[in-house]
Amino acid sequence: MKHLAVLLSLLTLLLSVNTAMATEESKYTLIEKDGAFELRAYDSKLIAEVLVDGDMSDASSKGFRLIADYIFGNNTAASGKSEKINMTAPVGMEARPEKIAMTVPVAMQMAQQGWKVWFVMPSHYTLATLPKPNNPLVVIKPIAAKRYAVLRFSGWVDDEKMQAKLKDLSAWLAVKKLTSKGQPELARYNPPWTLPFLRRNEVMLEITSD
DSSP: OHHHHHHHHHHHHHHHHHHHHHSEEOOEEEEEEETTEEEEEEOOEEEEEEEEESSHHHHHHHHHHHHHHHHTTOEEOTTSSOOOOOOEEOEEEEEEOOOOOOOSSOOOOOOOOEEEEEEEOOTTOOTTTSOEESSTTOEEEEEOOEEEEEEEEOSOOOHHHHHHHHHHHHHHHHHHTOOEEEEEEEEEOSOTTSOGGGOOEEEEEEEOOO
């Protein structure tokens, strides 16, 4: 049994390495590195994005399935046929604030948290050449070049762990006298079968230009 566990670990390691080598990652220039903390300047890119509700785990699964359906062929290319789009890394997600309608009398209520989940499209595509999603829930969006502060870590991620890492990243930004804007983003790079200690996760905050 022990030998089987070791064999499975080695197999997972090989699969993870091979997947990482074959997968295109978002392009950026490293500005500064401080242990697990980094400042990066990202190039502009195209993403396929969906908006989903639920907790982090449920939203991640729902969002992944919707966009995977798009890149695996539920789309229409310029030829009029479907086209498979190569997977890239990372898969990103961020919380989005929900607006609650005002009622009379005023009552307090808890809004269900919503999330944006997206895949970055391979860099050889443009808006004109990227296949169009057949599912209206999948939206193609251009993202301008941005600077991010990033904290890299391993293991499984839940909302509690993300908040803890975000706190660490915010403290590092305070030391650097840098200001962030927008919602924090979570980037995950590995397929589901990857062992926790081999997983690459990053919490990211966009940095203001001033």
